[in-house]
Amino acid sequence: xxxxxxxxxxxxxxxxxxxxxxxxxxxxxxxxxxxxxxxxxxxxxxxxxxxxxxxxxxxxxxxxxxxxxxxxxxxxxxxxxxxxxxxxxxxxxxxxxxxxxxxxxxxxxxxxxxxxxxxxxxxxxxxxxxxxxxxxxxxxxxxxxxxxxxxxxxxxxxxxxxxxxxxxxxxxxxxxxxxxxxxxxxxxxxxxxxxxxxxxxxxxxxxxxxxxxxxxxxxxxxxxxxxxxxxxxxxxxxxxxxxxxxxxxxxxxxxxxxxxxxxxxxxxxxxxxxxxxxxxxxxxxxxxxxxxxxxxxxxxxxxxxxxxxxxxxxxxxxxxxxxxxxxxxxxxxxxxxxxxxxxxxxxxxxxxxxxxxxxxxxxxxxxxxxxxxxxxxxxxxxxxxxxxxxxxxxxxxxxxxxxxxxxxxxxxxxxxxxxxxxxxxxxxxxxxxxxxxxxxxxxxxxxxxxxxxx
Amino acid sequence: xxxxxxxxxxxxxxxxxxxxxxxxxxxxxxxxxxxxxxxxxxxxxxxxxxxxxxxxxxxxxxxxxxxxxxxxxxxxxxxxxxxxxxxxxxxxxxxxxxxxxxxxxxxxxxxxxxxxxxxxxxxxxxxxxxxxxxxxxxxxxxxxxxxxxxxxxxxxxxxxxxxxxxxxxxxxxxxxxxxxxxxxxxxxxxxxxxxxxxxxxxxxxxxxxxxxxxxxxxxxxxxxxxxxxxxxxxxxxxxxxxxxxxxxxxxxxxxxxxxxxxxxxxxxxxxxxxxxxxxxxxxxxxxxxxxxxxxxxxxxxxxxxxxxxxxxxxxxxxxxxxxxxxxxxxxxxxxxxxxxxxxxxxxxxxxxxxxxxxxxxxxxxxxxxxxxxxxxxxxxxxxxxxxxxxxxxxxxxxxxxxxxxxxxxxxxxxxxxxxxxxxxxxxxxxxxxxxxxxxxxxxxxxxxxxxxxx
Numbered sequence: 001x002x003x004x005x006x007x008x009x010x011x012x013x014x015x016x017x018x019x020x021x022x023x024x025x026x027x028x029x030x031x032x033x034x035x036x037x038x039x040x041x042x043x044x045x046x047x048x049x050x051x052x053x054x055x056x057x058x059x060x061x062x063x064x065x066x067x068x069x070x071x072x073x074x075x076x077x078x079x080x081x082x083x084x085x086x087x088x089x090x091x092x093x094x095x096x097x098x099x100x101x102x103x104x105x106x107x108x109x110x111x112x113x114x115x116x117x118x119x120x121x122x123x124x125x126x127x128x129x130x131x132x133x134x135x136x137x138x139x140x141x142x143x144x145x146x147x148x149x150x151x152x153x154x155x156x157x158x159x160x161x162x163x164x165x166x167x168x169x170x171x172x173x174x175x176x177x178x179x180x181x182x183x184x185x186x187x188x189x190x191x192x193x194x195x196x197x198x199x200x201x202x203x204x205x206x207x208x209x210x211x212x213x214x215x216x217x218x219x220x221x222x223x224x225x226x227x228x229x230x231x232x233x234x235x236x237x238x239x240x241x242x243x244x245x246x247x248x249x250x251x252x253x254x255x256x257x258x259x260x261x262x263x264x265x266x267x268x269x270x271x272x273x274x275x276x277x278x279x280x281x282x283x284x285x286x287x288x289x290x291x292x293x294x295x296x297x298x299x300x301x302x303x304x305x306x307x308x309x310x311x312x313x314x315x316x317x318x319x320x321x322x323x324x325x326x327x328x329x330x331x332x333x334x335x336x337x338x339x340x341x342x343x344x345x346x347x348x349x350x351x352x353x354x355x356x357x358x359x360x361x362x363x364x365x366x367x368x369x370x371x372x373x374x375x376x377x378x379x380x381x382x383x384x385x386x387x388x389x390x391x392x393x394x395x396x397x398x399x400x401x402x403x404x405x406x407x408x409x410x411x412x413x414x415x416x417x418x419x420x421x422x423x424x425x426x427x428x429x430x431x432x433x434x435x436x437x438x439x440x441x442x443x444x445x446x447x448x449x450x451x452x453x454x
Numbered sequence: 455x456x457x458x459x460x461x462x463x464x465x466x467x468x469x470x471x472x473x474x475x476x477x478x479x480x481x482x483x484x485x486x487x488x489x490x491x492x493x494x495x496x497x498x499x500x501x502x503x504x505x506x507x508x509x510x511x512x513x514x515x516x517x518x519x520x521x522x523x524x525x526x527x528x529x530x531x532x533x534x535x536x537x538x539x540x541x542x543x544x545x546x547x548x549x550x551x552x553x554x555x556x557x558x559x560x561x562x563x564x565x566x567x568x569x570x571x572x573x574x575x576x577x578x579x580x581x582x583x584x585x586x587x588x589x590x591x592x593x594x595x596x597x598x599x600x601x602x603x604x605x606x607x608x609x610x611x612x613x614x615x616x617x618x619x620x621x622x623x624x625x626x627x628x629x630x631x632x633x634x635x636x637x638x639x640x641x642x643x644x645x646x647x648x649x650x651x652x653x654x655x656x657x658x659x660x661x662x663x664x665x666x667x668x669x670x671x672x673x674x675x676x677x678x679x680x681x682x683x684x685x686x687x688x689x690x691x692x693x694x695x696x697x698x699x700x701x702x703x704x705x706x707x708x709x710x711x712x713x714x715x716x717x718x719x720x721x722x723x724x725x726x727x728x729x730x731x732x733x734x735x736x737x738x739x740x741x742x743x744x745x746x747x748x749x750x751x752x753x754x755x756x757x758x759x760x761x762x763x764x765x766x767x768x769x770x771x772x773x774x775x776x777x778x779x780x781x782x783x784x785x786x787x788x789x790x791x792x793x794x795x796x797x798x799x800x801x802x803x804x805x806x807x808x809x810x811x812x813x814x815x816x817x818x819x820x821x822x823x824x825x826x827x828x829x830x831x832x833x834x835x836x837x838x839x840x841x842x843x844x845x846x847x848x849x850x851x852x853x854x855x856x857x858x859x860x861x862x863x864x865x866x867x868x869x870x871x872x873x874x875x876x877x878x879x880x881x882x883x884x885x886x887x888x889x890x891x892x893x894x895x896x897x898x899x900x901x902x903x904x905x906x907x908x
């Protein structure tokens with residue numbers, strides 16, 4: 001067999017990289033659980049009819065076929081496809097299990113998703129998402145729109161890889177503003193143009209807005225609104241109200257949106273100062289979110305784009321006259337991991353989970369080494385045993401290659417056991433029934449991040 | 455949207471079931487790591503050419519298509535399919551990363567796999583496997599054939615769901631026996647018949663063996679060999695040698711196989727008595743394994759068949775003149791979980807990870823409750839906050855439904871905070887900066903198994 005090459009778009013890591021990925025996933029899960037979120041896992045597949053319900057993502061779906069059906073062409077709604085996100089499965093799961101779930105249903109879900117896109121720079125076709133949502137039955141209090149981004153900000157900060165900032169906007173602010181402006185009919189088109197602001201610049205956006213029928217005054221007001229940002233709730237509200245007044249717009253929907261935006265900024269300022277900033281040019285998702293909308297930048301790694309996005313939706317699903325509103329965010333875990341590994345921000349303190357390698361004096365004495373290792377493991381100390389009763393130098397090399405910090409030498413008649421710290425070279429008498437490594441060496445640790453301030 | 459129904463063959467659990475599944479997976483991972491195995495995760499897909507290399511599994515492969523290619527028919531070797539086990543991906547991963555892995559490479563891998571079979575009773579089309587393998591570079595010492603099933607036996611015992619027994623056989627015993635018997639040419643056919651023993655009985659197997667050209671004496675010897683079992687190494691070796699002598703077979707290969715089988719039984723008797731039993735009718739896999747072969751029964755749940763199987767293979771992969779021998783076992787995790795849930799052998803001590811629900815006195819005072827919860831979480835105590843400032847009875851019900859053991863009542867002016875244990879009804883003064891639940895309530899626990907002795 002020729003040496004296989006990686007498949008573009010399907011990331012895979014060496015064991016050290018996987019250890020980092022797992023550490024990041026476990027850190028996220030720990031913070032989510034600390035806030036009372038339960039975990040679920042859904043199957044990888046959904047019927048194509050469900051995956052395509054929104055109609056926009058057809059090109060991204062991987063469809064499953066069975067090998068013996070190779071002659072068949074075409075798909076129907078019951079054909080299975082791999083899920084491309086964790087929101088469609090969540091909606092289906094909630095409906096399927098509605099009578100057996102407690103609402104509000106606070107859940108997290110960390111799984112692989114697949115998108116059959118042509119691979120590009122930084123685009124994965126298989127990747128891990130970490131989703132956090134609260135789903136209500138019929139209603140969902142606004143305060144979850146404050147809680148969710150703060151839990152995410154806490155989880156991202158706990159990763160220890162740098163600083164993150166959640167950028168927020170609110171559909172009601174945008175809609176209230178544009179309706180009062182008289183451009184309410186074109187609101188989704190306007191938002192699509194605003195979404196391109198960073199890429200194509202204000203002049204091109206203004207031209208685009210003119211093409212949608214906005215007057216130059218309306219277009220200027222839209223650009224002025226998009227320019228407002230900040231973490232001071234009162235200042236942001238003041239700036240928007242002043243602009244609205246000068247542009248001749250406003251009304252109860254805008255007021256409601258500004259109240260929500262302010263409440264979120266105030267809570268963030270109290271609980272996690274600097275973690276949340278209003279940015280009124282955030283427009284992606286505003287066409288289907290109905291309240292708060294979130295994007296997240298990793299400071300210093302802005303080229304990654306938003307690493308965690310989401311928002312409030314009034315109807316995640318509905319069935320039998322019952323609606324399920326929700327609010328949630330989703331982290332693109334694989335893109336984070338890929339960047340962390342590329343930059344070397346975290347690395348496991350050793351390759352092997354073993355804290356101790358028990359040497360083997362002679363192949364006939366392997367049982368003695370196995371017994372020592374079993375005794376260490378019984379007390380929770382991860383231990384490996386040398387693969388071959390080679391010269392001790394070779395056994396030490398086995399430990400050294402894997403970063404195993406201690407090597408245990410079984411005693412012979414008259415001599416007791418000894419353990420050597422490979423880092424200090426110190427070798428001391430030891431008893432497998434009582435010896436323990438320093439606590440810091442018990443489990444694999446992860447290096448502190450390099451300084452990553454903006 | 456109509457209420458969705460489950461997809462046959464794609465198991466999914468309610469949050470409590472997922473908590474059990476996760477607990478079992480984490481327990482396996484903990485034991486594997488304790489023995490110095492590193493974790494890897496491979497992509498879900500492999501090129502069809504690699505998946506079909508062995509030629510036997512074509513009917514089980516799910517092939518990926520892209521939606522816009524719906525008019526295309528047929529597949530080629532580069533078409534992607536979902537992996538149907540974790541062995542094919544391991545072989546590919548080892549070759550792809552050969553220069554960057556340390557050998558012997560001790561790895562575990564716990565992932566979903568997919569098989570496009572028609573669903574039957576107990577057959578899943580998507581399920582989790584937990585694989586444990588050691589891969590050598592060019593050579594791999596025999597002692598790993600002893601270590602691997604013992605690590606698995608320890609991991610299965612740690613699940614706390616009952617007793618497991620690893621049944622072992624050895625290709626060299628079978629091959630040495632049949633070659634000396636003069637039926638060496640038909641050995642794989644003979645083993646396929648022996649594999650059916652439990653299903654069709656000895657008479658039908660004898661008839662089948664006759665059809666393969668075995669004399670009635672040879673067939674009787676084959677059935678007699680298959681009837682040998684036991685955990686006493688000396689007794690098993692004695693029984694086989696006596697049968698071999700009377701049937702006129704034997705030789706160095708049989709002796710080598712018996713020595714290996716004995717070494718495994720002796721080590722198991724020392725380290726985990728009762729965990730490993732020789733069973734010479736084990737034949738599945740003997741056509742591609744080259745030494746030890748393992749199956750595992752869950753005592754009392756024999757109808758599940760083997761829940762953990764594997765063996766020694768002299769060449770997991772080869773490339774550029776280098777071969778990679780290995781030994782490994784694979785647990786069918788989803789089948790275990792499914793049975794554990796069906797029998798109610800384990801259940802989480804509560805549905806929510808939260809140990810405390812902080813009540814909300816009035817919606818305007820939510821910040822006070824959020825602050826208390828944040829203080830508890832800062833000290834590692836999982837805490838949720840009531841969704842609505844409803845009457846306390848309703849808030850208590852929220853906690854009760856989710857099994858959250860403590861409800862925290864924020865104090866008002868003059869009165870301090872209080873915390874109530876919902877199980878005892880006891881309510882005491884408490885300070886969020888110092889109070890802690892009993893250690894047993896900190897994290898979700900899992901109920902002890904019901905007695906499941908054979």
